[in-house]
Amino acid sequence: MRSPQSPVLSIHGLIKDVGPLSSLDGKMLRVVSGVSLTAERGQVTALLGANGAGKTTTLECAQGLQKRTGGSISLLGQDPATAGADLRSRVGVMLQDGGLPPSARPIPLLRHIAGLYARPWPLEDLVGRLGIDAFSRTSVRRLSGGQKQRLALAAALIGRPEVLFLDEPSAGLDPQSRQLVFDLIAELRDGGMGIILTTHLMDDAQRLADYVYIIDGGRNVAEGTVHELLQRNPVADQAGEHVRTLVFEAPAGLDLAAVLPDDVDVSEARAGSYAVTGALTPRHLSALAQWWEAKGIMPASMSLQARSLEDVFLDISGKDIR
Numbered sequence: 678m679r680s681p682q683s684p685v686l687s688i689h690g691l692i693k694d695v696g697p698l699s700s701l702d703g704k705m706l707r708v709v710s711g712v713s714l715t716a717e718r719g720q721v722t723a724l725l726g727a728n729g730a731g732k733t734t735t736l737e738c739a740q741g742l743q744k745r746t747g748g749s750i751s752l753l754g755q756d757p758a759t760a761g762a763d764l765r766s767r768v769g770v771m772l773q774d775g776g777l778p779p780s781a782r783p784i785p786l787l788r789h790i791a792g793l794y795a796r797p798w799p800l801e802d803l804v805g806r807l808g809i810d811a812f813s814r815t816s817v818r819r820l821s822g823g824q825k826q827r828l829a830l831a832a833a834l835i836g837r838p839e840v841l842f843l844d845e846p847s848a849g850l851d852p853q854s855r856q857l858v859f860d861l862i863a864e865l866r867d868g869g870m871g872i873i874l875t876t877h878l879m880d881d882a883q884r885l886a887d888y889v890y891i892i893d894g895g896r897n898v899a900e901g902t903v904h905e906l907l908q909r910n911p912v913a914d915q916a917g918e919h920v921r922t923l924v925f926e927a928p929a930g931l932d933l934a935a936v937l938p939d940d941v942d943v944s945e946a947r948a949g950s951y952a953v954t955g956a957l958t959p960r961h962l963s964a965l966a967q968w969w970e971a972k973g974i975m976p977a978s979m980s981l982q983a984r985s986l987e988d989v990f991l992d993i994s995g996k997d998i999r
């Protein structure tokens with residue numbers, strides 16, 4: 678558990694039942710079974726979990742959009758279930774489906790939302806930052822998924838919230854838009870905003886999150902900084918050495934097995950794309966480099982990979998599809 682400094686959000690033992698469901702003979706279904714978490718100012722807190730883990734339900738309860746069955750929630754010091762408009766004006770929410778009116782056009786829509794706040798973000802600046810000028814005359818219903826996503830982020834930010842909730846922020850974004858959105862999130866975090874996001878993309882959590890909660894089956898199953906989670910049960914070989922993978926691109930068909938000792942696995946997953954996995958030491962790297970030098974081979978790209986957050990996540994929550 679991290680020590681709370683000035684949490685923007687704290688959730689203790691959240692329970693959420695839905696139903697009654699006809700598929701359960703009229704019984705209720707417990708979809709969140711005691712989730713607890715805290716999110717700090719000036720940090721990105723990620724809820725990571727497989728499909729159906731309970732991430733969206735947890736955050737919708739935190740935002741006061743769903744009524745909780747049990748547990749306690751404090752958002753900026755208030756209970757979101759009973760708080761009024763004052764709390765809502767301090768919180769920005771970007772939902773998975775955007776929640777934007779289909780016939781609206783981006784600029785008038787953002788201008789309208791800005792009019793609801795005393796100190797909105799200057800419209801032109803936000804529109805420029807998120808590249809909304811490129812589709813400012815298109816109605817919401819005709820926007821692409823990624824354009825809708827950027828507009829939804831602008832709508833969540835225009836009131837300069839103290840806390841920002843993002844549900845799957847990179848869904849549907851192309852690499853350029855994703856970078857743009859990630860840079861903005863990092864800047865807002867550095868400016869002191871508390872940002873809470875859900876994702877099932879390890880890469881998003883690895884790139885953005887200061888602290889990660891892994892949720893599975895409506896429960897907390899692990900938490901920590903990305904670094905702490907990556908240190909958890911690192912893959913070790915029989916001698917206890919940590920396993921790493923060296924990935925590189927080079928001419929196809931190289932006989933690496935002849936160069937490297939047989940304590941490592943060598944594979945060429947597709948022509949010219951190699952992976953060397955094992956308890957790698959400088960000796961392995963040196964053998965490879967000397968051979969490359971002798972043969973005049975310069976790899977087009979190369980990276981040494983330790984365990985990824987995806988490996989940790991699969992270890993914790995299992996490999997079954999949800």
Ligand SMILES: Nc1ncnc2c1ncn2[C@@H]1O[C@H](COP(=O)(O)OP(=O)(O)OP(=O)(O)O)[C@@H](O)[C@H]1O
Nearest residue numbers: 695696708726727728729730731732733734735877
């Ligand atoms: N009203 C409801 N009726 C029936 N089941 C529900 C209802 N609301 C949520 N659930 C179920 O609760 C579980 C948690 O849903 P939730 O949307 O919180 O998951 P999630 O972690 O956000 O998943 P995803 O990554 O797919 O968005 C799912 O199995 C979902 O089907």
